[in-house]
Amino acid sequence: MKTPRRTLAVLAATTVATLSLAAPAAAEPRARCSTTPSAPTSLPPLSAAKLSGAIDNLPDDEVTGALVQVRGSAGCWQGTSGVADLRTGRPVPQDGRFRIGSMTKVFTAVVALQLVAEGQLDLDQSVQHYLPGFLPADYPVIKVRHVLNYTSGINGVGVPHKDPAWFFVHRYDHWAPGSQLDLTRPLAFEPGTKQRYGNADYWLAGLLIEKVTGNTWEREVTNRIIRPLRLTGTTAPGADPKIHGPHARGYEAVETAEGTRWVDITEANPSLQWSAASIVSTAADLDRFLVALFEGRLVPAPQLELMFTVPDVPLYDGDDDPTNDQPAAHSFGLSRIPLGPLTLWGKSGDRPGYNNGMGATRDLSRRLVYSVNTIHMGGEMPAAAQRIIGATFS
Numbered sequence: 305m306k307t308p309r310r311t312l313a314v315l316a317a318t319t320v321a322t323l324s325l326a327a328p329a330a331a332e333p334r335a336r337c338s339t340t341p342s343a344p345t346s347l348p349p350l351s352a353a354k355l356s357g358a359i360d361n362l363p364d365d366e367v368t369g370a371l372v373q374v375r376g377s378a379g380c381w382q383g384t385s386g387v388a389d390l391r392t393g394r395p396v397p398q399d400g401r402f403r404i405g406s407m408t409k410v411f412t413a414v415v416a417l418q419l420v421a422e423g424q425l426d427l428d429q430s431v432q433h434y435l436p437g438f439l440p441a442d443y444p445v446i447k448v449r450h451v452l453n454y455t456s457g458i459n460g461v462g463v464p465h466k467d468p469a470w471f472f473v474h475r476y477d478h479w480a481p482g483s484q485l486d487l488t489r490p491l492a493f494e495p496g497t498k499q500r501y502g503n504a505d506y507w508l509a510g511l512l513i514e515k516v517t518g519n520t521w522e523r524e525v526t527n528r529i530i531r532p533l534r535l536t537g538t539t540a541p542g543a544d545p546k547i548h549g550p551h552a553r554g555y556e557a558v559e560t561a562e563g564t565r566w567v568d569i570t571e572a573n574p575s576l577q578w579s580a581a582s583i584v585s586t587a588a589d590l591d592r593f594l595v596a597l598f599e600g601r602l603v604p605a606p607q608l609e610l611m612f613t614v615p616d617v618p619l620y621d622g623d624d625d626p627t628n629d630q631p632a633a634h635s636f637g638l639s640r641i642p643l644g645p646l647t648l649w650g651k652s653g654d655r656p657g658y659n660n661g662m663g664a665t666r667d668l669s670r671r672l673v674y675s676v677n678t679i680h681m682g683g684e685m686p687a688a689a690q691r692i693i694g695a696t697f698s
Contacts, residue, residue: 343377347646347670348698350379358691362386363679366686367659369396369552370676373587374696378669382587386677388552390566397550401537401584402675403574404660405653408583409506411540413637414597415524416452416509417607424516427452431508434515440487448512450495451505452636453615457491460484460504465576466682468556468567471656475572478543481521482511484576493620499632500620503580510579521579533596537586545571547584554657557679569656569681581653587673590662594650598668610636612649612666643697656681659689672696 339350359370362385369386384396419425425434427449432439439446450456461484464470484507492500510521517524522540530538537549553570574582585593596602603611613636618629633640641648641663650663650672659678664671674692 337380337382339379339381341378343669345378345669347378347665350374350381350670351695352381354695355381355692356383358695359383359385359688362688364688366680366683367676367678367688368555370674370688370692371396371398371400371402371552371587372672372674372692372696373398373591374670374672375591376664376668376670378665386552388677390553390555396552396677399537399550399586399588400675401547401549401551401586402660403547403554403655403658404583404585404590405577405581405655405658406503407585407590407651407653407660407662408577408579408581410597410637410651411525411529411583411593412506412509412513412521412579413452413611414602415513415521415528416448417603417610417636418528419513419516420448421604421607425512431456431512434512438482438487438511443491444495446491446495451508451512452610453632454499454501454505454634455496455615455617455632456505456508457493457495457498457500457620458504458508459486459489459492460502460507461486463576466656468558468656468681471556471569471572471681472567475569476545477576478573479575479578481514481578482507484578484580497617498620499615499617499634501634503577506580507578513579525583529593529602533589533592535585535589535592537584538589538593539584541574541582541584543573543575545573547571552675552677554655554677555679556656556681572656574655577655581655587675590673591671594662594664594671594673595668598649598664598666611638612640614640643693646697648697652685654678659686661689661693663693670697 339352362369369388371384374381384398386396388394388396425448428447431446446456513521513524522542525540556567556569558565558567600608614632617632619632638649639651648663652661660675662673676686676688
């Protein structure tokens with residue numbers, strides 16, 4: 305159900321008399337950040353007016369706020385709009401932290417591929433070899449590569465974690481690593497034959513990382529990526545429900561007989577998402593991560609190439625009719641994103657209250673990281689996010 309923007313204004317007026325939800329102007333980029341390219345480029349010109357317009361007039365009936373960062377030799381811009389706190393009217397901070405959701409999978413893929421390069425994992429060895437007795441005996445062989453490119457057919461528990469009714473009751477539940485998988489069901493398809501995007505493969509990847517290293521997934525991500533890159537706003541939070549440091553709060557708009565009730569959903573135990581979707585980060589940190597990754601400073605060239613290679617299989621659609629098949633779209637952690645004449649590589653991610661994305665051209669000449677604060681969990685990509693992507697790359 306959509307929530308009229310005037311409802312936000314009514315909420316503000318009744319909660320704090322001095323609060324106004326008139327959208328703060330988009331923050332001006334720093335002087336050294338110019339939309340003028342610093343090197344020749346064939347990309348469309350970067351327009352500050354279009355980018356600012358993409359996040360004007362927030363809050364609206366889908367999001368309360370947004371932050372955007374564009375970097376690269378083809379131009380630079382950053383800005384925020386809306387409010388970070390409906391109670392105080394505090395503006396969205398440019399350096400705000402947010403729950404990056406499934407963008408976590410890129411971090412997990414990097415750690416796994418580092419272990420492959422080190423000889424601790426073999427892409428063509430079976431999960432059954434590394435985790436003896438964990439999978440049912442009647443499962444076919446699942447290779448490590450099947451897990452990392454979403455072609456294993458493994459199933460998750462299927463809880464409705466983006467349904468408000470479920471979330472409000474279970475937001476502080478703790479999930480032990482591996483308990484997110486449903487091993488009572490047969491695989492959805494023969495491993496390696498189809499691709500089904502989801503969290504299940506990357507929960508299994510987290511278990512593999514822990515098994516071969518003897519360390520927690522959180523420790524490996526921290527020691528291998530977060531600390532070496534000095535990602536000071538990034539954490540693998542374990543079971544910590546809080547977002548520490550500057551951040552915009554997340555809300556869910558709930559319609560009641562008395563009107564709209566605003567539920568602050570910022571805090572939640574992220575252990576359900578774990579190695580698939582639990583990391584908290586910032587736009588600046590994610591941009592630094594993308595640059596290091598694409599430049600080959602995190603993963604050696606043979607393994608890095610796998611992150612830009614989509615398997616030649618169809619997407620799983622639940623039927624065996626090849627006439628309606630769509631091609632796979634995901635590689636090892638990353639997604640291939642066709643956008644008109646451009647091909648971007650990146651990842652989207654969302655958690656209740658947060659919808660985000662990061663993407664870049666392969667040469668890194670234009671890179672986007674954004675986060676918008678949704679007020680209806682589990683929905684489609686908000687219009688504001690679509691406008692941000694369009695203004696950056698079109």
